[in-house]
Amino acid sequence: MAAPSRPGAPGLLLCLLGGAIAAAWGSAPPAPQICSGCCAGSVRNGSAVAGFCGARAGAGLLGRCCLERAAVVGLDLGNCSLSQLCPSFREASTAIVIDLTVNQLEPPPEDAFRGFTQLQTLALPVELDCPGGSNMWDNITTQGHIRICQGQRNPCNGSGGLGWLCPEDSLCAPDGPGLPQCLCVGPYHGYKCLRQGTFPYLLFYGTLGAVTIGLSILLWVTQRRKVKAS
Amino acid sequence: MPGSLRRQPANRVLVPQFTHHHVAVFLLTFFSYSLLHASRKTFSNVKVSISSQWTPSCLNDTALQLQPYELWNSSHLFPDIGEATLFLGTLDTIFLFSYAVGLFVSGIVGDRLNMRWVLSFGMCSSALVVFVFGTVSEWLHFYNKWFYCCLWIVNGLLQSTGWPCVVAVMGNWFGKAGRGFVFGLWSACASVGNILGAFLASSVLQYGYEYAFLVTASVQFAGGVIVFFGLVTSPKEVGLPEVGEEGDGGGAAEEDAREPLMGGNDSYDEDDQNYTIQAADPSSSPQPRAIGFFQACCLPGVILYSLAYACLKLVNYSFFFWLPFYLSSNFGWKEAEADKLSIWYDVGGIIGGTIQGLISDVLQKRAPVLAISLILAVGSLVGYSRSPNSKVINAVIMAITGFFIGGPSNMISSAISADLGRQEMVRGSSEALATVTGIVDGTGSIGAAVGQYLVSLIQENLGWMWVFYFFILMTSSTVLFITPLIVREISVLLGETPVRRSAG
Numbered sequence: 001m002a003a004p005s006r007p008g009a010p011g012l013l014l015c016l017l018g019g020a021i022a023a024a025w026g027s028a029p030p031a032p033q034i035c036s037g038c039c040a041g042s043v044r045n046g047s048a049v050a051g052f053c054g055a056r057a058g059a060g061l062l063g064r065c066c067l068e069r070a071a072v073v074g075l076d077l078g079n080c081s082l083s084q085l086c087p088s089f090r091e092a093s094t095a096i097v098i099d100l101t102v103n104q105l106e107p108p109p110e111d112a113f114r115g116f117t118q119l120q121t122l123a124l125p126v127e128l129d130c131p132g133g134s135n136m137w138d139n140i141t142t143q144g145h146i147r148i149c150q151g152q153r154n155p156c157n158g159s160g161g162l163g164w165l166c167p168e169d170s171l172c173a174p175d176g177p178g179l180p181q182c183l184c185v186g187p188y189h190g191y192k193c194l195r196q197g198t199f200p201y202l203l204f205y206g207t208l209g210a211v212t213i214g215l216s217i218l219l220w221v222t223q224r225r226k227v228k229a230s
Numbered sequence: 231m232p233g234s235l236r237r238q239p240a241n242r243v244l245v246p247q248f249t250h251h252h253v254a255v256f257l258l259t260f261f262s263y264s265l266l267h268a269s270r271k272t273f274s275n276v277k278v279s280i281s282s283q284w285t286p287s288c289l290n291d292t293a294l295q296l297q298p299y300e301l302w303n304s305s306h307l308f309p310d311i312g313e314a315t316l317f318l319g320t321l322d323t324i325f326l327f328s329y330a331v332g333l334f335v336s337g338i339v340g341d342r343l344n345m346r347w348v349l350s351f352g353m354c355s356s357a358l359v360v361f362v363f364g365t366v367s368e369w370l371h372f373y374n375k376w377f378y379c380c381l382w383i384v385n386g387l388l389q390s391t392g393w394p395c396v397v398a399v400m401g402n403w404f405g406k407a408g409r410g411f412v413f414g415l416w417s418a419c420a421s422v423g424n425i426l427g428a429f430l431a432s433s434v435l436q437y438g439y440e441y442a443f444l445v446t447a448s449v450q451f452a453g454g455v456i457v458f459f460g461l462v463t464s465p466k467e468v469g470l471p472e473v474g475e476e477g478d479g480g481g482a483a484e485e486d487a488r489e490p491l492m493g494g495n496d497s498y499d500e501d502d503q504n505y506t507i508q509a510a511d512p513s514s515s516p517q518p519r520a521i522g523f524f525q526a527c528c529l530p531g532v533i534l535y536s537l538a539y540a541c542l543k544l545v546n547y548s549f550f551f552w553l554p555f556y557l558s559s560n561f562g563w564k565e566a567e568a569d570k571l572s573i574w575y576d577v578g579g580i581i582g583g584t585i586q587g588l589i590s591d592v593l594q595k596r597a598p599v600l601a602i603s604l605i606l607a608v609g610s611l612v613g614y615s616r617s618p619n620s621k622v623i624n625a626v627i628m629a630i631t632g633f634f635i636g637g638p639s640n641m642i643s644s645a646i647s648a649d650l651g652r653q654e655m656v657r658g659s660s661e662a663l664a665t666v667t668g669i670v671d672g673t674g675s676i677g678a679a680v681g682q683y684l685v686s687l688i689q690e691n692l693g694w695m696w697v698f699y700f701f702i703l704m705t706s707s708t709v710l711f712i713t714p715l716i717v718r719e720i721s722v723l724l725g726e727t728p729v730r731r732s733a734g
Contacts, residue, residue, distance in 0.1 A: 181297040192282055195438040212452040219460025223254050227467045
């Protein structure tokens with residue numbers, strides 16, 4: 001049984017190695033789906049994303065995206081005939097600039113932008129409101145058919161903030177425009193931030209083990225050693 | 231005085247010369263049961279954390295769901311804390327019932343197998359069940375109501391091995407003469423266990439409730455191991471004389487050692503036998519093997535004491551379970567304060583058990599002491615139900631109530647159970663101790679389980695005052711059940727007085 005597997009093993013290993021290398025070098029960085037899978041073409045010349053990407057050192061265009069070290073920092077889905085955001089839209093959560101203009105978009109779901117904490121400039125068709133509401137953005141401008149939401153505000157601060165609603169041992173943190181979240185603070189962790197620190201296994205079991213062995217030996221010697229087997 | 235020479239060995243029995251074996255047995259059994267009780271206490275002390283873990287966060291309105299979802303709302307065993315609390319209450323009742331059933335069985339098992347093995351097995355296996363219940367299920371995030379129920383039934387059965395075994399071992403080592411006092415002191419083990427459990431749970435609860443279970447289960451397991459290596463179940467094992475022969479006046483022992491009483495004499499000794507065995511003749515009832523369940527039930531006093539204990543344990547356990555709740559709901563005191571204050575009931579019970587045990591040792595009669603204490607208990611219950619809104623006064627009356635209710639309760643479950651299990655009728659085998667203890671405590675636990683339900687029912691429909699009337703009724707029933715025993719003991723007491731006088 002071992003014999004036939006032997007010649008196969010190095011081949012398998014090579015195969016795995018090759019795959020790993022391919023993953024690391026050949027197709028790396030793996031292009032996010034959103035850059036080409038959502039809408040064909042490339043970033044439009046003269047768009048906000050193109051300008052942003054050109055000015056940013058270390059960033060490069062790929063399909064519809066502006067990538068920086070494999071992370072999407074800009075996304076231009078302008079003129080894509082989208083009625084809804086693509087399922088892979090979440091891949092762009094690291095984006096700083098997003099352009100969704102010239103689309104017949106339906107209002108996106110409330111938490112479509114959850115996790116988009118870096119987003120600073122969002123260009124939308126004028127029919128749509130800025131996500132999270134107008135008081136979640138520093139500056140909102142409309143130019144013809146375009147609405148530009150600029151400067152995402154921290155949803156935990158100010159009148160619209162929900163920071164005070166976070167339960168004990170957790171603090172409000174921004175999770176996208178108008179989307180607060182509650183994260184455990186300091187030493188607290190686990191479900192509902194109920195836990196604190198890590199259990200000292202070594203100390204506990206060391207002490208317990210030593211005491212158990214010590215007492216067992218002591219009692220065996222003083223008590224049970226004299227017991228006659230009956 | 232001719233009696234003075236004889237009196238010396240009699241005194242030796244009343245203040246027995248304890249060997250280091252006695253001390254080891256006392257401490258081992260004491261802490262075995264303490265650890266078993268500690269793991270029960272842990273469960274009630276982590277209830278808040280557990281119900282938190284089992285429920286999603288419920289911020290008043292659904293529009294504002296806390297994010298991220300995994301952190302705040304991913305657990306859905308129960309929709310809200312209220313239902314989780316209800317389930318935890320159900321687990322308590324399930325535990326008490328399976329514990330009661332287990333007690334009947336464990337006693338029988340304990341008398342037939344080596345009690346060291348049974349106790350050690352019970353402690354280790356119940357520790358494993360608690361570990362799976364509280365720790366493993368949390369590590370695997372496996373939350374299932376039926377799984378929890380099944381584990382708690384098994385835990386009740388396994389935990390029940392503890393009490394009959396430790397009482398039987400104590401009964402083997404400590405003779406009837408000093409039993410009331412020693413057992414009174416020893417029955418503090420449940421209260422010490424409560425304090426130990428509360429301490430262990432609170433010191434690791436910050437790491438997560440699963441570690442409270444981990445710690446108590448580990449300590450209990452270690453206790454089981456130590457018991458296995460250290461417990462000597464009977465003086466026979468190390469070649470010491472059995473206390474039964476030494477203290478209770480067995481036929482084979484030398485005459486001096488047969489006298490269990492200060493100022494006792496030969497004619498008294500016969501009376502003593504009469505009272506314990508009633509009509510039975512010791513020589514005509516030799517039982518070579520361990521006693522059967524029904525035989526044990528038929529032993530004089532077992533059924534009456536069991537029924538009395540059912541009523542009394544109902545009241546006693548209701549105090550344990552409901553006192554903090556009563557204090558915080560009736561007087562509006564904070565829960566943590568109410569928890570601390572309710573310790574005074576325990577304190578009263580420990581002192582009561584010890585002092586009443588001592589008195590009963592001196593009198594050589596337990597039933598009259600019980601009766602007087604229980605009649606005073608009715609009075610203290612009336613007083614407690616009218617306690618003013620003052621923590622000091624309340625604590626004092628609470629301690630007094632504990633003294634008169636907890637004291638007799640401790641005495642029946644330990645010293646009297648041991649008396650019943652080692653009486654003359656079963657002298658031949660002396661393997662009835664665990665069975666009898668199981669019957670008495672099992673009946674008591676059924677009473678306690680039913681009581682938990684009844685108290686919540688009465689309290690909800692009729693109010694706290696009726697709960698106290700119910701307690702008074704139950705305490706009076708206890709007196710009623712032990713009345714036949716008192717009548718018998720009093721008549722023996724009266725019958726022996728002239729004999730004593732003539733001797734002195």
